[in-house]
Amino acid sequence: MNPAPSVIVFTVLSGMGFGFLALLGLFGVQGWLGFFFWGTGFGLAVAGLVASTFHLGNPQRALRAFTQWRTSWLSREGWAAVITLGLLAPQALSDWLGLGWGRGFGIAGAVGCGVTVVCTGMIYAQLKTVPRWHHWTTPAVFLAFALAGGLILSGVRGLAVIALCLLGVLMAVQWFGGAGRFARAGVTMESATGLGRIGRVAVFEQPHTGGNYLMREMIFTVGRRHAERVRMIAMVSGGLLPVVALVFVPGVAGIGLAAVTHLLGAFAHRWLFFAEAEHVVGLYYGRR
């Protein structure tokens, strides 16, 4: 699949933002530090959501995307995000100004953050046509990124290290399991064309000499050549370096270093998530 920058930015930033917001909702930070923290959380989440509208053909109608929550994970994600941000707004206000409104909004909002991130993952995991994504590890890794990112930003070193280890394990499971999933799904050129009943199928001539939307969007072969390298970057920069920074670099510098390296790793992971995923439509073109 084509690794479009808008979708990568969307999933990475809003994932981290919602992870951070969930922790702020649960535990709260008061006063002006709270204002700064809440602002960062909202900023990341909203920036991601705004980025996601950049790849729309007609973004001016984006409000219509709230209508089909009964069947569409994309629509559910929209609702979850808006409700969550709405729930957390009074909590942020209360924390900042010391209004003492308890943690009810914050706790509900934290649950909402989790739901939102799962919905984001399900947009991809629901697609049978992309076997690599069609698996529980897709939302699980999204959740683990949100949790690890949130904990790093919160500066809770011990828990952040545990979350980063969990993230590392989940990424490994996602990659190992994902490698053969296309083959295991049992879709081939023979089943795609139904011509397997006659013999082995190969492309004789393509239907068009130029590219088209399908090929640009779903048959992205360039990235896969570098898959192993990007995997290393995602694992080292997303998981290992932040752990090192958190354990060995004291003060804000350690947190900052961990956050920046983790974010870079998250971008690498997400780029690969799209770039190496193969869509079954590629079978009609004899390539994936």
Added chain:
Amino acid sequence: MTCLPPHTDKKLGLVIDLDTCVGCHACVTACKGWNDQGYGAPLSDQTPYGVEASGTFLNRVHSYAVQPDDLPAQTINFPRSCLHCEDAPCVTVCPTGASYKRAEDGIVLVNEEACIGCGLCAWACPYGAREMDLAAGVMKKCTLCVDRIYNEELPEEDRQPACVRTCPTGARHFGDLGDPESAVSRLVAEREGYALMPEMGTKPVNRYLPPRSKDRPEEASLLAPLLDIKAAGLAGWLDRVLGKLP
């Protein structure tokens, strides 16, 4: 509404005969021609005369070389368009309700006024039947020529999809696959028509008729009519004389 109708009595669709399709791309052109000026936004092209020419089409014709175990390879032309699936994943993923399946005849359509151009439906379709129009920013797909088949302005014989009407070899058939007595259903039964990628669980309505089995070379040699030709005239005389030489 992106909830699928639980059941449609009528299942309008296409039956494509891979035995007779000659890969002329006439259906591709007819489809583009009709849908460029009818239903919804026109099908735009990007740099059509440039190096990287590309454009929106609702129907594409592939050509495959199929190699049986014990026979020479066969070339099979393979038109590909929307199969108007019963369990259409392209419909349920749509966040806006722009994609829908009609309860009255099973046609899957896009309401372009509501489409935000997110592309998720094209991702959900296993068959590559949806293409985003880059000029209009909305999703395009085969409409089963809904603006022809019910169009009383057209003469009766033209109330069929443009691709079906135009096919010079009659390789495309249109009808109600929900009615077991319809001509298309009988054709499918007779020729063992099949659905594409059933493992994707989309339950396509369209069917493909497999190529008829070919003659076996040992049963009928291609040279058979030539083998017992007797040479006459000068060649015959030479044949006789040379044959006598030791």
